[in-house]
Amino acid sequence: MRGDQGFPVRLRFAKRGKVRFISHRDVARAFERAFRIERLPLAFTVGFVPRPKVSFGLALSVGHESDAEYLDVELEDAVDLDRWPDTLSAALPEGITVTGAVGLADRAPALQEAVTAVQYRVGVAGADRGEVAVAVEQALSRPTLGTTRTRKGREVVEDVRPALLGMEVRPVHDRDDDGRVVVDLEVSTQPKGTRPTEILAAVGEHLTAERVLRTHQWIERAGARLEPLEADARLRVPEARAS
Amino acid sequence: MSNLWPAVEPLLARVQKPARYIGMERGAQAPEHSSALVSWLLVYPDTYEIGLPNQGLQILYEILNERGDAVAERSYAPWVDMEGELRGAGVPLFSVDTHRHAGRFDVLAFNLSAELVYTNVLNCIDLAGVPVRAEHRRPEDPIVVAGGHCAFNPEPMADFVDAFVIGEGEEVVGEMTEVISAWKRSGRTSREGVLRELAGVPGVYVPAMYEVEYDGPFVREVRPRFADVPARVDKRTVADLADWPYPKNQLVPLVEVVHDRLNVEIFRGCTRGCRFCQAGMITRPVRERPDEQVRTMVREGLRRTGYDEVALTSLSSADFSGVDGLVADLVNKQEGTGCVGLSLPSLRVDAFTVGIASEIQKVRRTGLTFAPEGGTWRIRQVINKLITEEDLYAAVDGAYSQGWRRVKLYFLTGLPTEMDEDTLGIAELARNVVKVGRQYTKHASCTVSLGGFVPKPHTPFQWFGQNGIAELHRKVGLVRTALRKSGAQLRWHDPEATFAEGIASRGDRRIGRVIEHVWREGGTFQEWSERFSVDRWQDAMAACGLDAEWYVTRHRTADEVLPWDHIAAGLHRDFLWQDWQASLQAHGLPDCRWTPCYDCGVCTDYALEHVVASPVAPAGGSQGTGQDLSQGGDMPVEFLTHPSTRPDAATGASERDKQVGAHAG
Numbered sequence: 001m002r003g004d005q006g007f008p009v010r011l012r013f014a015k016r017g018k019v020r021f022i023s024h025r026d027v028a029r030a031f032e033r034a035f036r037i038e039r040l041p042l043a044f045t046v047g048f049v050p051r052p053k054v055s056f057g058l059a060l061s062v063g064h065e066s067d068a069e070y071l072d073v074e075l076e077d078a079v080d081l082d083r084w085p086d087t088l089s090a091a092l093p094e095g096i097t098v099t100g101a102v103g104l105a106d107r108a109p110a111l112q113e114a115v116t117a118v119q120y121r122v123g124v125a126g127a128d129r130g131e132v133a134v135a136v137e138q139a140l141s142r143p144t145l146g147t148t149r150t151r152k153g154r155e156v157v158e159d160v161r162p163a164l165l166g167m168e169v170r171p172v173h174d175r176d177d178d179g180r181v182v183v184d185l186e187v188s189t190q191p192k193g194t195r196p197t198e199i200l201a202a203v204g205e206h207l208t209a210e211r212v213l214r215t216h217q218w219i220e221r222a223g224a225r226l227e228p229l230e231a232d233a234r235l236r237v238p239e240a241r242a243s
Numbered sequence: 244m245s246n247l248w249p250a251v252e253p254l255l256a257r258v259q260k261p262a263r264y265i266g267m268e269r270g271a272q273a274p275e276h277s278s279a280l281v282s283w284l285l286v287y288p289d290t291y292e293i294g295l296p297n298q299g300l301q302i303l304y305e306i307l308n309e310r311g312d313a314v315a316e317r318s319y320a321p322w323v324d325m326e327g328e329l330r331g332a333g334v335p336l337f338s339v340d341t342h343r344h345a346g347r348f349d350v351l352a353f354n355l356s357a358e359l360v361y362t363n364v365l366n367c368i369d370l371a372g373v374p375v376r377a378e379h380r381r382p383e384d385p386i387v388v389a390g391g392h393c394a395f396n397p398e399p400m401a402d403f404v405d406a407f408v409i410g411e412g413e414e415v416v417g418e419m420t421e422v423i424s425a426w427k428r429s430g431r432t433s434r435e436g437v438l439r440e441l442a443g444v445p446g447v448y449v450p451a452m453y454e455v456e457y458d459g460p461f462v463r464e465v466r467p468r469f470a471d472v473p474a475r476v477d478k479r480t481v482a483d484l485a486d487w488p489y490p491k492n493q494l495v496p497l498v499e500v501v502h503d504r505l506n507v508e509i510f511r512g513c514t515r516g517c518r519f520c521q522a523g524m525i526t527r528p529v530r531e532r533p534d535e536q537v538r539t540m541v542r543e544g545l546r547r548t549g550y551d552e553v554a555l556t557s558l559s560s561a562d563f564s565g566v567d568g569l570v571a572d573l574v575n576k577q578e579g580t581g582c583v584g585l586s587l588p589s590l591r592v593d594a595f596t597v598g599i600a601s602e603i604q605k606v607r608r609t610g611l612t613f614a615p616e617g618g619t620w621r622i623r624q625v626i627n628k629l630i631t632e633e634d635l636y637a638a639v640d641g642a643y644s645q646g647w648r649r650v651k652l653y654f655l656t657g658l659p660t661e662m663d664e665d666t667l668g669i670a671e672l673a674r675n676v677v678k679v680g681r682q683y684t685k686h687a688s689c690t691v692s693l694g695g696f697v698p699k700p701h702t703p704f705q706w707f708g709q710n711g712i713a714e715l716h717r718k719v720g721l722v723r724t725a726l727r728k729s730g731a732q733l734r735w736h737d738p739e740a741t742f743a744e745g746i747a748s749r750g751d752r753r754i755g756r757v758i759e760h761v762w763r764e765g766g767t768f769q770e771w772s773e774r775f776s777v778d779r780w781q782d783a784m785a786a787c788g789l790d791a792e793w794y795v796t797r798h799r800t801a802d803e804v805l806p807w808d809h810i811a812a813g814l815h816r817d818f819l820w821q822d823w824q825a826s827l828q829a830h831g832l833p834d835c836r837w838t839p840c841y842d843c844g845v846c847t848d849y850a851l852e853h854v855v856a857s858p859v860a861p862a863g864g865s866q867g868t869g870q871d872l873s874q875g876g877d878m879p880v881e882f883l884t885h886p887s888t889r890p891d892a893a894t895g896a897s898e899r900d901k902q903v904g905a906h907a908g
């Protein structure tokens with residue numbers, strides 16, 4: 001479907017402040033309205049109920065902030081992408097800010113499958129910096145990290161160690177707004193996503209992730225780690241079609 | 244601390260749907276408060292998802308914020324989990340706009356759209372840190388105001404509300420602001436003083452200025468305590484909607500809410516005269532918005548909100564003069580990206596309506612809803628919902644044949660003079676509807692939605708004794724049994740909740756203690772079945788020494804003083820009584836928009852007139868009966884024998900010679 005005749009575009013946006021309490025689905029609806037407000041020439045699916053061709057990346061938990069959210073949208077006509085971030089941000093809820101837009105290469109893989117790892121910065125409560133550092137060091141040295149999840153109403157223990165790619169306690173001066181210890185966390189998204197809250201619970205049962213900011217999403221390709229806007233960008237800005 | 248957000252924010256991680264409490268809708272305002280301005284907190288006493296779309300609240304929000312002497316913010320009842328967090332942390336109710344302490348506003352104004360929200364009003368007042376009972380409030384406390392349809396019987400909430408607004412609020416909120424502003428400037432001393440001033444504003448009812456005298460269980464008189472307080476409070480009505488193109492900036496919520504679309508009000512009032520319908524009675528006369536203004540509001544609203552659906556709202560949208568031209572243009576001439584859906588809530592039952600619906604729903608023909616309300620022609624004459632079986636079958640035939648698969652039918656049970664034959668008629672209609680549908684598709688489905696009838700003040704049925712719990716259960720059971728293996732599904736409203744609604748609907752001032760008792764026992768969100776228990780209401784009635792059956796199931800007599808007799812919706816008591824008597828004779832009453840005036844009292848008393856966008860009656864006639872209303876209708880109402888002999892619905896041509904006399908089912 002992608003790139004056959006339309007113009008696929010990838011956007012990066014931040015979700016900060018009060019708006020972090022809306023769901024992934026709410027964000028999607030806000031974008032659909034913003035596209036209509038700005039009358040962007042969206043491509044629609046053909047069928048009973050035509051829908052704009054928009055696809056979102058990995059869901060962000062309600063309550064978490066992000067500087068690295070992405071979505072792909074297909075347009076009918078080429079537009080000037082330089083103006084997009086400001087134009088769309090004005091039509092979006094306060095706190096959702098578009099920070100980049102690129103034209104995508106034809107047949108770029110879908111975001112959901114392409115992204116392999118995500119990074120978070122987490123404000124941790126439940127222990128002082130020294131205790132958190134010890135817990136992190138021990139967790140990284142263990143071959144398995146069990147955490148209890150509820151699946152279909154049953155409690156099951158799952159190993160989150162394979163998903164934990166990296167974890168580091170930030171220096172003392174890097175505390176969050178409320179003076180909490182800050183931890184950077186890198187988590188694999190394949191075969192499925194793991195929440196930072198689940199990792200924290202596995203690292204130390206008294207530790208809680210109070211404030212979570214997604215800082216990066218990465219696409220790993222041929223050994224290189226790429227930012228999603230760069231990974232599949234079209235080499236040049238699409239020219240307006242002759243018609 | 245004027246901004247409570249730092250205290251609210253940590254609580255949000257622990258509650259469901261935290262976005263209910265963040266505000267930030269497109270169109271939301273962050274007004275600057277100052278001691279020179281009168282600050283209103285407009286509170287919808289139900290969840291955010293139910294309350295946010297409320298048009299009345301949004302209209303007043305804009306009108307107040309446009310004024311130089313007022314600011315307005317909004318709040319909604321926090322759900323049970325959030326209430327627990329707020330009370331646990333000692334955080335008061337707050338506005339969603341700037342997270343300001345609710346108790347720091349000058350006015351707390353509640354929208355009373357249904358009786359079962361009353362306990363939520365008390366809860367919100369309490370969460371604001373304000374004494375629940377009006378008599379305990381001090382000069383520094385906010386003035387508690389309430390409006391909306393339920394304010395037409397203010398007595399059950401009289402203990403808790405300082406001032407009620409009767410009728411439409413567009414003009415009166417400004418007049419109240421001026422009174423309160425002067426009070427603030429004068430040092431905000433006597434609460435009694437400002438309330439007495441407010442009692443002088445037309446349309447404002449201040450219950451503390453009135454004494455209720457009882458005669459045993461009956462109300463003998465509701466008497467003003469002072470000579471300058473009016474003995475009767477008349478409703479307020481705006482004469483012409485053209486002057487009020489609100490909301491201009493409809494709020495666009497970030498989370499899904501009910502009626503999540505652009506809503507444009509196309510007219511107010513209804514003169515169909517359905518006798519059970521309080522909304523139709525108290526909002527007379529009909530005032531249509533000019534066609535051109537509707538188009539502008541739709542165009543600009545869609546442009547500004549980014550919505551892809553618009554609803555043309557009113558009490559009976561297919562009755563808007565020239566609705567077919569409007570709909571055709573809106574559907575075919577939409578500009579902008581993508582496709583825009585149009586919906587007309589509250590459709591009447593006839594083929595004309597299906598014609599409009601098919602114009603609108605060109606692709607997604609899923610469900611269509613009709614409200615015949617009664618199971619037989621006889622009972623429909625009693626309630627003055629003059630839909631013939633032929634109308635209904637023609638409508639559903641049209642619907643199924645044009646691709647709809649689901650038809651939903653709304654009925655009431657427990658209506659005056661209702662016999663089992665009428666109740667069972669509901670099932671028979673539904674069975675026949677399924678049969679009609681199966682001719683076109685084996686997937687045809689029909690859902691019957693059955694509500695227990697609650698008599699409402701200011702209607703011809705205000706004297707009728709409501710059916711009790713057991714009787715409503717029996718009637719639901721009749722329909723349920725009769726619908727077995729019919730292919731139709733039945734949904735019904737809980738008769739226990741209907742009973743509790745009946746207590747508050749026609750209650751007097753003594754019911755206030757009952758509402759307070761239910762609230763103190765934890766009875767909030769009574770409209771939510773998982774939160775409702777009739778035992779709480781029965782216990783509260785017993786604790787207050789009141790007889791629930793006396794309030795709910797007793798017929799009132801012609802000479803009884805009704806607790807709301809000092810509140811006027813403009814309908815003459817004589818008219819209502821005559822219409823009540825006519826209903827018992829199964830006499831219908833035509834729509835007075837296009838037939839001679841029968842003097843219900845509203846237009847004559849208030850020097851108002853119907854305002855119609857077009858002088859021609861909409862095609863389809865009076866509720867689809869084919870009456871040529873442009874020539875003036877006769878009583879009793881006549882109808883056509885066969886759908887095949889109906890005049891062409893699209894032209895509305897009269898075929899009087901083909902009509903036969905009405906019959907009683």
